[in-house]
Amino acid sequence: MKTNDVILQTASKVVFFIIILFSIHLFFTGHYHPGGGFVGGLMTSGAIVLLLLAYDIETVSKGFPIDYKILIAIGLFFAAGTAAGALLFNVPFLTHAFGYFDLPLLGKTSLHTAVLFDTGVYLTVIGVTMTIIQTIGESE
């Protein structure tokens, strides 16, 4: 019997972008509401897993030509760099700073260096989960 996954593939094309937007919302809302880098990274990798389910490893790696092990390294570099950057200003390791800035489109915005640390967590979580899932999926 010949099978096709037209409904699954069409639905996951739409749902993918909804999940990605939700994960970005979870990532940026983490300072004032529940969320943060960990859940956001898990949701982003959940969206990529949905594409892996609807399509296959070759198609998805053609769409995202990323080596996820390098993504882990970039994330750890972000976290360590944010932590070590505090040493340049003669304050203890991992000290964060924030300030209020007038951005052109957003108005008065509070920018915090903890977002950079959270970006490191986000990239590392995506890298670790996708490395685990792809390595298990590829082995026969």
Place this chain on the structure above:
Amino acid sequence: MLEVVMKISLVCFSLAMLGLIYRLIKGPTTPDRVVALDAIGINLVAIVGILSMLLKTHEFLDVILLIGILAFIGTISFAKFLEKGEIIENERRH
């Protein structure tokens, strides 16, 4: 008044969940159990929604969307395992 209504509906949802758990344990075939698990996830969404109304908070609204997405992905992966025997394929074959 509204609080009493919400508590009654919580009891109803837990009774529905008991029925689903019966189907999950008893269900003669695997697709029965998968459908029961999916329905349990949707029931959890309803319970979290009513609970966040009872606790007068809107911090649980992200959890609702999260459970919905996770139930969807989980059900699809179960279905693909039952149909094709493997969840993630290396290359597409027809």
